[in-house]
Amino acid sequence: MRDPRINFRTRELAALLAFLVPGAGHFYQGRRLKAGVYFTCILSLFFAGMVLGDWQPVYSQVVYSTQNHASLQMQTAESQINSHYSYGYAAQVLVGLPALPALLQQSRFSSNNGVEQGVESEFRSDFSGTMRHGGHFIPVTGTLELGPSDGGRGVSGEFQGETLDGRTVGGPIDGDVVLGRRVFGSPRREAHVTGFFNGDGDAQEGGPTELLGSVARPFHNWYQAPRDNAELDRLHGKLSQHFDIACVFTWIAGLLNLMAIWDAYDGPAYGYGDEEPDEDEDDDSDTAKTKSDKDS
Secondary structure: OOOOOOOOOOHHHHHHHHHHOOOHHHHHOOOHHHHHHHHHHHHHHHHHHHHHOOOOOOOOEEEEEOOOOOOOOOOOOOOOEEEEEOOOHHHHHHHOHHHOHHHHHHHHHHOOOOOEEOOOOOEEEEEEEEEEEOOEEEEEEEEEEEEEEHHHOEEEEEEEEEEOOOOEEEEEEEEEEEEOOOOOOOOEEEEEEEEEOOOOHHHHOOOOEEEEEEEEOOHHHHOOOOEEHHHHHHHHHHHOHHHHHHHHHHHHHHHHHHHHHHHHHHOOOOOOOOOOOOHHHHHHHHHHHHHHHHHO
């Protein structure tokens, strides 16, 4: 039975607050100790998982191409997209506000989030990938600066970087760029730049060079956003079993908050009215009953 000593106030509101922020429903009811315990334990477990998983264990959807489920990377694929929900998110979302950005990112991903050709404004980012000239692929890293040109139909800018052996490369860009989806669950955004004229005279032979690689994606465009199997494979390769452990931490945090929500709505699952009488109480009760029978 519900403990009459607890002032539940508006139970539905308390449950909603407990869902949004662990412990908030109990704080609303004046149960400050439980509020502190739930808030500290559940959110500590959730964010421990987020840190362990490189801030990427939470996502609501995995996306893939209807043409090729396994191998096609969805950052730059222009084919029709399909998706399936992450079963783990059903537990993660119970943590409340910390896991709700995934639903916003899902909506952003679904609306006007195709592959981008060209840039709308000045663009500057670190670049990691390869420089392709003729049949040669040379790994490079550096800084890529781009801006719109030719009325927005092309790009211009420059690239400055170096190869793995320390050789400096760089020069102007006057061509085209294809960028991966703006909203996607990876900190790196695929980039394909044509029309790069390396300052090295040898590389200049045969026309311009291409840059194939990735640039940085802003945090608000990848955090808790849908991702594909290729990105999940990359995470498992980078973090190994730590990524799986991180996911489990966030799942457990959500399931723990489910119990906290119920406690805010209906009180402890075991407590008032559930106590078993001890032997002394039974003896006193029997004695009182016998005396009552004799008196009657």
